[in-house]
Amino acid sequence: MYTCDIHQRIRYGETDQMGYVYYGRYAEFYEIGRTELIRLLGMTYRDLESQGILLPVVKMVARYYRPAAYDELITIRTILRSLPTARITFFYEIYNEAGDLINEAECQLVFTDSATRKPVRPPKDLLDALKPFFTSRVNS
Amino acid sequence: MYTCDIHQRIRYGETDQMGYVYYGRYAEFYEIGRTELIRLLGMTYRDLESQGILLPVVKMVARYYRPAAYDELITIRTILRSLPTARITFFYEIYNEAGDLINEAECQLVFTDSATRKPVRPPKDLLDALKPFFTSRVNS
Amino acid sequence: MYTCDIHQRIRYGETDQMGYVYYGRYAEFYEIGRTELIRLLGMTYRDLESQGILLPVVKMVARYYRPAAYDELITIRTILRSLPTARITFFYEIYNEAGDLINEAECQLVFTDSATRKPVRPPKDLLDALKPFFTSRVNS
Amino acid sequence: MYTCDIHQRIRYGETDQMGYVYYGRYAEFYEIGRTELIRLLGMTYRDLESQGILLPVVKMVARYYRPAAYDELITIRTILRSLPTARITFFYEIYNEAGDLINEAECQLVFTDSATRKPVRPPKDLLDALKPFFTSRVNS
Numbered sequence: 001m002y003t004c005d006i007h008q009r010i011r012y013g014e015t016d017q018m019g020y021v022y023y024g025r026y027a028e029f030y031e032i033g034r035t036e037l038i039r040l041l042g043m044t045y046r047d048l049e050s051q052g053i054l055l056p057v058v059k060m061v062a063r064y065y066r067p068a069a070y071d072e073l074i075t076i077r078t079i080l081r082s083l084p085t086a087r088i089t090f091f092y093e094i095y096n097e098a099g100d101l102i103n104e105a106e107c108q109l110v111f112t113d114s115a116t117r118k119p120v121r122p123p124k125d126l127l128d129a130l131k132p133f134f135t136s137r138v139n140s
Numbered sequence: 141m142y143t144c145d146i147h148q149r150i151r152y153g154e155t156d157q158m159g160y161v162y163y164g165r166y167a168e169f170y171e172i173g174r175t176e177l178i179r180l181l182g183m184t185y186r187d188l189e190s191q192g193i194l195l196p197v198v199k200m201v202a203r204y205y206r207p208a209a210y211d212e213l214i215t216i217r218t219i220l221r222s223l224p225t226a227r228i229t230f231f232y233e234i235y236n237e238a239g240d241l242i243n244e245a246e247c248q249l250v251f252t253d254s255a256t257r258k259p260v261r262p263p264k265d266l267l268d269a270l271k272p273f274f275t276s277r278v279n280s
Numbered sequence: 281m282y283t284c285d286i287h288q289r290i291r292y293g294e295t296d297q298m299g300y301v302y303y304g305r306y307a308e309f310y311e312i313g314r315t316e317l318i319r320l321l322g323m324t325y326r327d328l329e330s331q332g333i334l335l336p337v338v339k340m341v342a343r344y345y346r347p348a349a350y351d352e353l354i355t356i357r358t359i360l361r362s363l364p365t366a367r368i369t370f371f372y373e374i375y376n377e378a379g380d381l382i383n384e385a386e387c388q389l390v391f392t393d394s395a396t397r398k399p400v401r402p403p404k405d406l407l408d409a410l411k412p413f414f415t416s417r418v419n420s
Numbered sequence: 421m422y423t424c425d426i427h428q429r430i431r432y433g434e435t436d437q438m439g440y441v442y443y444g445r446y447a448e449f450y451e452i453g454r455t456e457l458i459r460l461l462g463m464t465y466r467d468l469e470s471q472g473i474l475l476p477v478v479k480m481v482a483r484y485y486r487p488a489a490y491d492e493l494i495t496i497r498t499i500l501r502s503l504p505t506a507r508i509t510f511f512y513e514i515y516n517e518a519g520d521l522i523n524e525a526e527c528q529l530v531f532t533d534s535a536t537r538k539p540v541r542p543p544k545d546l547l548d549a550l551k552p553f554f555t556s557r558v559n560s
Contacts, residue, residue, distance in 0.1 A: 012455070012465075013302045013448045017295040017350060023197040024167025024293050028433045031164070035432070035491065045432075046491040056207070057163040062200045070297060071455065071466040152315070152325075153308045153444050155437040157490060162433045168293045175292070175351065185292075186351040210437060211315065211326040303477040304447025311444070337443040340482045347476070 002080040002133040004037035010072045020067030026094070027060065030107050033078035034090045041129040052114045053123060055088070059108040066102040073097050083127065083134050086111055086119040142220040142273040144177035150212045160207030166234070167200065170247050173218035174230045181269040192254045193263060195228070199248040206242040213237050223267065223274050226251055226259040282360040282413040284317035290352045300347030306374070307340065310387050313358035314370045321409040332394045333403060335368070339388040346382040353377050363407065363414050366391055366399040422500040422553040424457035430492045440487030446514070447480065450527050453498035454510045461549040472534045473543060475508070479528040486522040493517050503547065503554050506531055506539040 008029060016022040038045050048055065068074055079091040087110055094103035113120045148169060156162040178185050188195065208214055219231040227250055234243040253260045288309060296302040318325050328335065348354055359371040367390055374383040393400045428449060436442040458465050468475065488494055499511040507530055514523040533540045 009452075009455075011448050012296055012451050013304050015297040016292055017297065017299045018194055018196065019297045020196075022167075022293045023200065024164055024171070027162075027164025027167065028431050031432050032429075035429075044491060046489075054158055056158065056160075056204065058204050060163065060200070060202045060204075064196065064198050064200075067196070071464060149312075149315075151308050152311050152436055153442045156432055157435040157437065157439045159437045164433050168291050171292050172289075175289075184351060186349075211324060298474055298476065300476075302447075303480065304444055304451070307442075307444025307447065334438055336438065336440075336484065336487070338484050340443065340480070340484075342480045344476065344478050344480075 002037070002041075002130060004033065004040045004078045006033060006036040006076050006078075008032060008074055008076060010068055010070050010074065012070050015070050018067075020069055023062070023064060026062055026064075026103060026105065029074070029076050029094060029103075030060070030062075030078075030090065030092050030105055033076040033092055034107070034109075036076075037078045037080065037090070038126075041126065043125060043129070048123065048126075049114070051123065053120065054112040054114045054117075055109040056112055057107055057109050058087075060105065062103065062105040064103055066096065066100055068094070068096060068102055074102070080130065080133075083130055084111070084122045086121060088122065142177070142181075142270060144173065144180045144218045146173060146176045146216050146218075148172060148214055148216060150208055150210050150214065152210050155210050158207075160209055163202070163204060166202055166204075166243060166245065169214070169216050169234060169243075170200070170202075170218075170230065170232050170245055173216040173232055174247070174249075176216075177218045177220065177230070178266075181266065183265060183269070188263065188266075189254070191263065193260065194252045194254045194257075195249040196252055197247055197249050198227075200245065202243065202245040204243055206236065206240055208234070208236060208242055214242070220270065220273075223270055224251070224262045226261060228262065282317070282321075282410060284313065284320045284358045286313060286316040286356050286358075288312060288354055288356060290348055290350050290354065292350050295350050298347075300349055303342070303344060306342055306344075306383060306385065309354070309356050309374060309383075310340070310342075310358075310370065310372050310385055313356040313372055314387070314389075316356075317358045317360065317370070318406075321406065323405060323409070328403065328406075329394070331403065333400065334392045334394045334397075335389040336392055337387055337389050338367075340385065342383065342385040344383055346376065346380055348374070348376060348382055354382070360410065360413075363410055364391070364402045366401060368402065422457070422461075422550060424453065424460045424498045426453060426456040426496050426498075428452060428494055428496060430488055430490050430494065432490050435490050438487075440489055443482070443484060446482055446484075446523060446525065449494070449496050449514060449523075450480070450482075450498075450510065450512050450525055453496040453512055454527070454529075456496075457498045457500065457510070458546075461546065463545060463549070468543065468546075469534070471543065473540065474532045474534045474537075475529040476532055477527055477529050478507075480525065482523065482525040484523055486516065486520055488514070488516060488522055494522070500550065500553075503550055504531070504542045506541060508542065 092105040512525040
């Protein structure tokens with residue numbers, strides 16, 4: 001398992017007239033989360049793109065438990081639960097300032113060649129950086 | 141079953157640097173779809189709110205099959221498959237100009253009292269407008 | 281002078297907790313306006329881009345007179361007051377359902393070569409389509 | 421003069437297919453800037469709202485000099501050049517990672533009573549916090 005926490009302050013423009021963050025804006029929080037998780041591994045999603053690899057989202061599941069309010073400082077926790085194949089699945093937990101779990105989500109993305117737009121294997125350096133966190137314990 | 145189709149032209153601001161609509165913007169398409177489905181029933185979501193009923197989203201599932209490009213005229217099909225209880229689930233199919241199914245989704249919302257923020261039963265006039273489309277056939 | 285009107289219904293996601301459209305979302309209305317003005321001339325902004333011409337915005341001025349509410353059907357009026365040079369300036373007037381002028385704006389864009397990112401002259405077919413609307417009256 | 425700097429990392433969802441931040445998204449940067457300037461004064465815009473004061477934007481002027489790219493860490497500088505009256509004008513300078521000035525802007529907002537929606541004087545504690553930075557030099 002590999003986990004990354006990042007904090008974000010809710011923008012006024014992210015709220016809607018219900019007085020809380022618009023449900024569609026959470027997708028940006030998930031995107032921020034995976035961007036930072038990849039940075040924590042010592043590379044950047046921006047570099048992946050410049051190497052010709054795109055990561056389009058193919059599936060998103062989001063569960064909204066409690067609202068998030070303007071100016072709150074939320075915590076976006078991004079979790080990798082398994083090594084990526086051609087697909088990579090990020091899991092998310094979002095917490096408000098009081099520490100309540102307000103949102104859970106899951107985003108599935110596909111490593112895609114930007115020229116052919118076909119699925120490809122994940123970059124070797126990404127896999128190498130992740131492997132230590134997923135190595136099965138070997139019993140003696 | 142109750143279905144509503146609405147067309148939308150993709151805005152430049154809805155695209156991202158991958159050259160297609162950003163995955164988070166589809167939530168607005170779903171919102172447009174259910175707004176129009178309710179209008180087709182002879183009422184408006186705006187009226188529901190002024191009657192003190194909010195409809196926060198509690199779950200969204202979205203599957204992205206193909207990208208949508210700037211200036212494309214997409215069709216948002218919104219489908220009710222069952223009568224609402226305190227929850228209402230809208231299903232979505234989005235088609236591009238060529239008629240390809242590019243996205244499928246499902247949004248679950250909860251009828252909520254705007255004062256108490258507690259779940260409530262759906263408004264009677266909404267149920268009455270929907271019932272004819274969900275009446276079970278009675279065998280003679 | 282060349283003018284184009286287009287209608288848009290306000291999305292829930294465009295409102296903020298003040299209960300009206302967020303001030304930053306008007307930029308999309310202006311973008312919709314100029315997209316439709318160009319279409320009315322018999323071409324598309326999408327075609328301009330595929331011919332290698334980008335139109336980045338270099339200046340925007342917006343004046344907010346009255347708020348726009350969720351589900352309102354606004355009218356976006358886009359006006360060209362002079363023939364474009366390397367720059368093109370679109371003027372905007374936005375009206376609510378009651379016919380009130382709620383917003384005025386101006387966006388300046390620069391015809392830019394997508395390869396060199398340098399300013400270029402506007403495409404000949406765009407100029408040709410516009411000229412009849414800007415020909416000075418010749419006194420006899 | 422009173423100044424506040426804040427850093428923001430560009431989100432993927434903020435870019436458009438031109439490959440840079442969409443011009444309409446800068447309004448959120450300006451909003452972040454003034455939120456932080458008010459916080460630096462020891463109060464919050466959120467508190468102003470809970471005291472019944474809204475701050476709708478009545479005018480925005482934005483000049484775009486250079487693009488901002490995904491994942492760049494920009495600096496939003498917010499500047500107050502004079503004490504607010506019923507109006508408050510924030511000036512903005514945005515810098516990219518290389519220190520280039522990429523954007524300048526100005527937003528005018530009106531202190532508004534949330535009940536009557538009429539302009540009001542700025543809150544006393546806001547004025548008191550700002551006055552030391554705007555006291556005129558007294559000649560001996």
